[in-house]
Amino acid sequence: LYSASEHLGSLGALYTMQEVLVSPGVLLRCVLEHCAVSMWVLQRGDGALEDRLARAYLEELASAEEAKKTSGRLLGKTASQHQDQAAQFEALREEAELIFGEPPFDDKGRASIRDQHRLGPTETVVWMLGFMSQPRAKTEAAGVYDYLSNLSHPTLYPHYQLWMRADDGGEIHSTMNLDAHEKQVRLAVIPYYETLTYVMSYHGWPPAPQKRLTAAMERMLPGVFVASEKI
Numbered sequence: 001l002y003s004a005s006e007h008l009g010s011l012g013a014l015y016t017m018q019e020v021l022v023s024p025g026v027l028l029r030c031v032l033e034h035c036a037v038s039m040w041v042l043q044r045g046d047g048a049l050e051d052r053l054a055r056a057y058l059e060e061l062a063s064a065e066e067a068k069k070t071s072g073r074l075l076g077k078t079a080s081q082h083q084d085q086a087a088q089f090e091a092l093r094e095e096a097e098l099i100f101g102e103p104p105f106d107d108k109g110r111a112s113i114r115d116q117h118r119l120g121p122t123e124t125v126v127w128m129l130g131f132m133s134q135p136r137a138k139t140e141a142a143g144v145y146d147y148l149s150n151l152s153h154p155t156l157y158p159h160y161q162l163w164m165r166a167d168d169g170g171e172i173h174s175t176m177n178l179d180a181h182e183k184q185v186r187l188a189v190i191p192y193y194e195t196l197t198y199v200m201s202y203h204g205w206p207p208a209p210q211k212r213l214t215a216a217m218e219r220m221l222p223g224v225f226v227a228s229e230k231i
Helices: 001-015 025-043 049-075 080-100 121-131 138-154 157-159 176-203 209-219
Strands: 164-165 172-174
Touching: 001 025, 001 176, 025 049, 025 121, 025 138, 025 176, 049 080, 121 138, 138 157, 176 209
Parallel strands: none
Antiparallel strands: 164 172
């Protein structure tokens, strides 16, 4: 959630500097991804506490495995840092198996604890956008994430679509008007706000700071928020 907040702050900095065509979409994708994982781990409803713990362990295991893989590629398999991270990964896997009474990886190497399965980036964002108090249909949510991903990569069409030539064939103009920018900002702010609500509710933190934040955001984007359910 802290990472999402930094990306959101970076989005504000870009708008302040009027760098508002390509880079905001990249940061928006980051905000959605970080919020989605936070919401997926916590979730709300009547699910068992152990399931929430299982999802947290799945994220920790994925992180430890990536650290091991990356250090091996950067430093080599004989490097002490890589060997330390490999040992940390093995220790975490053994800890998870001890706690849950089952191996956290199946015979094909897929992570699974208590029938909880870690989702890919697209699946996680689609799940979150359908889980919010203002849900989006799965197909639409997938399309949003696909577009932001394509804008983040050297895929040509989203960059072409940012520009249009005048009807007389003369000057080229940006297709991003104020309404398009406001929709883009809302797509970042709403998931972040709801994720923040979940995290504060989970920890039982005092609501006063969030109320001040809510009031400030309502002044900037009237009507952007609806009541968010507690966990």
